[in-house]
Amino acid sequence: MVKMTLIARVTDGLPLAEGLDDGRDLPDSDMYKQQVKSLFKNLSRGHNEASRMSVETGPYVFHYIIEGRVCYLTMCDRSYPKKLAFQYLEDLRNEFERVNGPNIETAARPYAFIKFDTFIQKTKKLYQDTRTQRNIAKLNDELYEVHQIMTRNVQEVLGVGEKLDQVSEMSSRLTSESRIYADKAKDLNRQHLLFAVVLSEVAVILALSFKTPIRKLLIMSLDRAKRGRGPVVVQTVSVTVCVVLVASVYSMMKIQKRWIEEGAMNPTDEVLMSKHLLESTLMGGFLFLGLMIDRLHHYMRELRMRRKTMEVIKKEGSVLEGEKARASEEVKSLKQEITSLQERQKQLESEIETKSKEIRTEETSGIALQKQSEGFLIEFNRLSEENQDLRNQLHAVDSRISRSSIKKNT
Numbered sequence: 001m002v003k004m005t006l007i008a009r010v011t012d013g014l015p016l017a018e019g020l021d022d023g024r025d026l027p028d029s030d031m032y033k034q035q036v037k038s039l040f041k042n043l044s045r046g047h048n049e050a051s052r053m054s055v056e057t058g059p060y061v062f063h064y065i066i067e068g069r070v071c072y073l074t075m076c077d078r079s080y081p082k083k084l085a086f087q088y089l090e091d092l093r094n095e096f097e098r099v100n101g102p103n104i105e106t107a108a109r110p111y112a113f114i115k116f117d118t119f120i121q122k123t124k125k126l127y128q129d130t131r132t133q134r135n136i137a138k139l140n141d142e143l144y145e146v147h148q149i150m151t152r153n154v155q156e157v158l159g160v161g162e163k164l165d166q167v168s169e170m171s172s173r174l175t176s177e178s179r180i181y182a183d184k185a186k187d188l189n190r191q192h193l194l195f196a197v198v199l200s201e202v203a204v205i206l207a208l209s210f211k212t213p214i215r216k217l218l219i220m221s222l223d224r225a226k227r228g229r230g231p232v233v234v235q236t237v238s239v240t241v242c243v244v245l246v247a248s249v250y251s252m253m254k255i256q257k258r259w260i261e262e263g264a265m266n267p268t269d270e271v272l273m274s275k276h277l278l279e280s281t282l283m284g285g286f287l288f289l290g291l292m293i294d295r296l297h298h299y300m301r302e303l304r305m306r307r308k309t310m311e312v313i314k315k316e317g318s319v320l321e322g323e324k325a326r327a328s329e330e331v332k333s334l335k336q337e338i339t340s341l342q343e344r345q346k347q348l349e350s351e352i353e354t355k356s357k358e359i360r361t362e363e364t365s366g367i368a369l370q371k372q373s374e375g376f377l378i379e380f381n382r383l384s385e386e387n388q389d390l391r392n393q394l395h396a397v398d399s400r401i402s403r404s405s406i407k408k409n410t
Helices: 029-044 082-103 114-128 133-140 154-209 213-225 230-262 267-409
Strands: 002-009 015-018 052-057 060-067 070-077 150-153
Touching: 002 029, 002 082, 002 114, 015 114, 029 052, 029 060, 029 070, 052 082, 060 082, 070 082, 082 114, 154 213, 154 267, 213 230, 213 267, 230 267
Parallel strands: 052 150
Antiparallel strands: 002 015, 002 070, 052 060, 060 070
């Protein structure tokens, strides 16, 4: 007798249809349904060895067929003929594919074709009694042979599934461990690279600190590196390292927070903490030593420019010293000229004093002569007036004499 019927999609184990009254009068029906779900789960993982199989479970047998990525399963009594069970499943398959074939792959919710229960119940009634003429004819039908269909125990099938699950878990664990190993190898390569870069930066700093032939080559190389696209590349690398450093510090903070919350640190967190701490230290050292190299190169270049400026100033100072010597000689000659001019000035001042004295005497004598000339002018005026008076008198005398002579002649 057919006890239970289920239809599910093989790709994901999604149940599509079920006989609604199946298992109501069946003891331990939940256990058998759980076994069915486990079978579907194994089938969805690709653990199906055949498209037709019978699986024994206690007093019952699971029969299933897989067609078109759909599994049709029924549970019957052990005494129920296997041929009728598979004929029953074939009838269900033909009708299910005819009615719901295009929608099987697009079904997204469980029991999307629950209405198919009507056909399941109707067909199950036809197969319930094995003594009917119809079922006897099907049993005698030699065209449908079921002798080659494998029969296995449900514990064995589920055990194989569990073993396959363990194998898949082991393979996934090996895959994850291989990925972890690859990540660790990348981390080691990155740490070795950071170690090499830090050591090279230390070597550059030591080479720049001591006067060696290498220092000049390093300074020239750094000068060339700071031209063109060099600063952009250095800034890009520095920003990238800073971002990775911040991410490592954030990861350490998260691990420490988890450690505080849980009260203990597991070995994985300890390894991650040590890894992030080492990488953060190396990246911080890389950035610090890079800054030191940049500043050291900058100050050495400034010192070199200052030295060149000092050499130019020394040359100019030597030139100025020569000019100063010449200027001192010129100053001495000018001082001598000044002393001679001062002496000449003194002589001139004495001459001026004598001349001024003579001028004053001349002025006094001139004033006296002027006064004398004024007296002479006054005397001259007086004499000229007297002369004029005398002339007038003489003229008058002449005129009287002429008039007296005229009178005498007359």
